[in-house]
Amino acid sequence: MSGIEQLLRPELRGRSPYGAPQLDVDVQLNTNESSYPVPDEVVRAVVTALEDGLGGLNRYPDREFTALRTALVGYLGDRSGVALRPEQIWAGNGSNEVLSHLVQAFGGPDRRALGFTPAYSMHPIITETLGTPWVDGQRDADTFDLTVESAVEQAKEVDPHLVFLCSPNNPTGSALPFDVIEAMLQAAPRAIVVVDEAYAEFAREGTPTALSLLESHPRLVVTRTMSKAFALAGGRVGYLAASPEIIDALRLVRLPYHLSTPTQTIARVALEHADRLLETVEAIKAQRDRLVTELGALGLRPVPSDANFVLFGGLADAPATWQALLDHGVLVRDVGIRHHLRVTAGTPQETTRFLAAMAELAPTHLLTKENP
Structure with missing residues (x-):
């Protein structure tokens, strides 16, 4: 050594x-990137917006990324029909950063996180490297499904402080039934339950989003990304929706001015052109x-x-x-x-x-x- x-x-x-x-x-x-380049008109709009703001790079970015949060509320409302408020939105440099913020705020060496394999490999990596013990729950070995009965049994055995669910799941691609999410919230009464919806825009017609559960479940968090459907993998923009109380907790662990002015600008302009990008x-x-x-x-x-x-x-x-x-x-x-x-x-x-x-x-x- x-x-x-x-x-x-x-x-x-x-x-x-x-x-x-x-x-x-x-x-x-x-790596599940989009094979389609960003359209020229969106590129031009981003360049124009960046040029307008370059003279202000001597100042720190908006710490609360106010314009971006407002734009994300509008996008999610238009696409999902769920009415959210800016104080329910958090963003970071890719969804991995907002996941890191969640573990920093709600994990710790004396706490446990639970996920169900196979799922997104970064969930245990982020959790363990930030010092929170990870419990590797299991799905059906043949179908990769996660049933209510299995999820509840495993959650009650572990009694976790954080639960990670994927819908659609990576790498299997299957969406998660709502009853599994709601059962997990009941079976893990002290856990922050994270539903990773990185691929939500690709779900088949009629597949619901966990965003619709936020109003009645204050411990629920729904994470999203602009890397996939928006073809912005190189932009590194991820975000989540949760209760304002959870957002307040994330402010305690984020680094100062963590979301740069160019990053906020790129994401905001992309949302203005959501129809074109999608x-x-x-x-x-x-x-x-x-x-x-x-x-x-x-x-x-x-x-x-x-x-x-x-x-x-x-x-x-x-x-x-x-x-x-x-x-x-x-x-x-x-x-x-x-x-x-x-x-x-x-x-x-x-x-x-x-x-x-x-x-x-x-x-x-x-x-x-x-x-x-």
Whole structure:
């Protein structure tokens, strides 16, 4: 053990940092980014707004990001029909930062956080690296579903202070029934219950949002991001909606002036052009559904998805298939689930490239009695 490693916090020794491969390949379908660039008119609007504000960079940004919060309230109200107030909104540099704020405010070494695997891998990473013990709850091993009975049983056993739920879930893509969320709020009476809705804009018609539960559940938090549907992964803007009391608690742990003036400007202008930026959502959903249909036709086992990606099983050796796809110029994600890989829904051309490669590989990569 090196001298620096000896100085490192013991619980961090031997850990690997988070990081999906960033490789220069033709078809990049591994991190659920949008394959569509930001439209030119939105780029021009952002540049104009940034130019107008550059002379004021000698001053700190608006600590309360007032204009952005107002814009987020308008967007969520228009899209979900849920009436919120600016004092219910919090934002940060990506949804990971607002998740970090929640753990800083409501976690701690003498508290426990509960999540249900497989789910977003950053939930336990954020929790544990900030010093809060993580309890790895489980979903159904075959369907990846989380039932009310299972969730309640696990919550009562753990008695957590923080609960993380994903809807739609990453990496499975499935939306969470409302009765699971409401049951969790009852079964974990001292917990802040976080519903991560990073992929909510891609949910199938009729899928409800947990935003509608906020009014009657003061311990509920709903997190969102502008990285996916808004095609702003490089902008690093995430946000949450919760009770004003929770927002007040987050002020205690945020760093001073944590959201820069350019970041606030980019997000605000993007929200002004929400209709234009979200035009690609239906096209992405069409490719997602195409992936489910055509992967099934190849003998694979795709999970029906409410997100912008598809998890598919039926592979004899998932890492070997991942490498074979990469050799074909297609990068997907190995999420560590045996016999499964995850693929982002990209453009029609990217989907075709991926499906053509899988059709070529399927005869020798499918999980069969002869190829276990």
